[in-house]
Amino acid sequence: MRPSRRLEKIPPYLFAELERKVAAKKAAGIDVISLGIGDPDRPTPEVVVGALRDAAGRPDTHQYPSNRGRTEFRQSVAAFYSRRFGVDLDPETEVIPALGAKECIFNLNLAFLDPGDTALAADPGYPVYTGGPLLAGAEPTLMPLLRERGFAPDLSAVAAADRERARLLFLNYPNNPTGAVAPDGLFEEAVAFGRDHDVLVVHDASYTETTFDGYRAPSFLATPGAKEVGVEVFSLSKGYNMTGWRTAAIVGNAEALESYWRLKTNIDSGMFEAVQLAAVAALEHADEDARAMCETYARRRDLVVGALRDIGVDVTPPRGTIYVWAPVPEGHTSASYCEQVLEESAVVLSPGSAYGPNGEGFFRISLTIEDDRLGEAVERLRASLGG
Numbered sequence: 001m002r003p004s005r006r007l008e009k010i011p012p013y014l015f016a017e018l019e020r021k022v023a024a025k026k027a028a029g030i031d032v033i034s035l036g037i038g039d040p041d042r043p044t045p046e047v048v049v050g051a052l053r054d055a056a057g058r059p060d061t062h063q064y065p066s067n068r069g070r071t072e073f074r075q076s077v078a079a080f081y082s083r084r085f086g087v088d089l090d091p092e093t094e095v096i097p098a099l100g101a102k103e104c105i106f107n108l109n110l111a112f113l114d115p116g117d118t119a120l121a122a123d124p125g126y127p128v129y130t131g132g133p134l135l136a137g138a139e140p141t142l143m144p145l146l147r148e149r150g151f152a153p154d155l156s157a158v159a160a161a162d163r164e165r166a167r168l169l170f171l172n173y174p175n176n177p178t179g180a181v182a183p184d185g186l187f188e189e190a191v192a193f194g195r196d197h198d199v200l201v202v203h204d205a206s207y208t209e210t211t212f213d214g215y216r217a218p219s220f221l222a223t224p225g226a227k228e229v230g231v232e233v234f235s236l237s238k239g240y241n242m243t244g245w246r247t248a249a250i251v252g253n254a255e256a257l258e259s260y261w262r263l264k265t266n267i268d269s270g271m272f273e274a275v276q277l278a279a280v281a282a283l284e285h286a287d288e289d290a291r292a293m294c295e296t297y298a299r300r301r302d303l304v305v306g307a308l309r310d311i312g313v314d315v316t317p318p319r320g321t322i323y324v325w326a327p328v329p330e331g332h333t334s335a336s337y338c339e340q341v342l343e344e345s346a347v348v349l350s351p352g353s354a355y356g357p358n359g360e361g362f363f364r365i366s367l368t369i370e371d372d373r374l375g376e377a378v379e380r381l382r383a384s385l386g387g
């Protein structure tokens, strides 16, 4: 059965070969430690789980939700944005629930792109910024994120023809996979770019609540003029250990939210209202849990960065996200290095090339594994590669 041409355009899954090798090792009884996937290992805070338990017992949560979201959810997101970021949002028109940032970002492509249009996407970057435009019948245009520029795109380098046909610009800080935080001035440049070229700026705020060393990530919407040209997708997945819950919100430009809502009413029927009420509990009562997780990740980051430096890897400690992004040793590609580490140490790393051509030459370590296993992985790396 032939899948659609749109689907056939999606590049092959780059982790496939790695996953096959991992499965073979596990089948042979080898203790493989995966530092690949970024999925928080600790449970969702009890205050959130308890709120879901209570809300699920309430019959008023049991029917089709509305795609607009419950008033409590929208008000709670607006209150959080005011308290945490100093951003004013109208809960009636500037907040809509999303079934995870992934769903939201994908659907923004469907809502805003036509054939011939392009979306400006970071390279390396989260794969939905490139797969989304292709599945929408449009194209992504890659913006290189280079180490020497602090992993910020150079918007002035976007070719004139691409500016003309661009409808979306994706940004994401703190950034997956590089761990970079937003450099000074980038959000202001993005606002000007959006205004000058009639491009909707989409800031993916999946990691704003996961930061270290006293750094607190700003909202893109705190930038003057941002609401006129942009939206932000705020996810509870990483900051509140809620990846399985599929909880996020799109906030910002009311006209853009209206288009997203119109599209969504044709695609799904919104977020289970009990989950919306649990998300309210997270936003209102789980600050301390989120900060405690940041301390845990910071400790793990230090463990990993220390070990990598011991074996001669030139790595910058990230101030946000749940990843360490580091260059592979001389003479290796991302894939050859990750394969060697898997063969010699039974440790799974993510090859940087899986996130785009400019990820080549890097690998990514995820910090979402308990300290003792991470310590074991680090010892294995030290023993096999440092010795």
Ligand SMILES: Cc1ncc(COP(=O)(O)O)c(C=O)c1O
Residues within 6 Å of the ligand: 038, 099, 100, 101, 102, 103, 126, 172, 176, 204, 206, 235, 236, 237, 243, 246, 247, 248
């Ligand atoms: C940059 C980025 N955006 C979005 C997502 C997906 O988030 P959600 O669980 O809210 O769909 C991820 C998950 O890894 C991510 O790294």
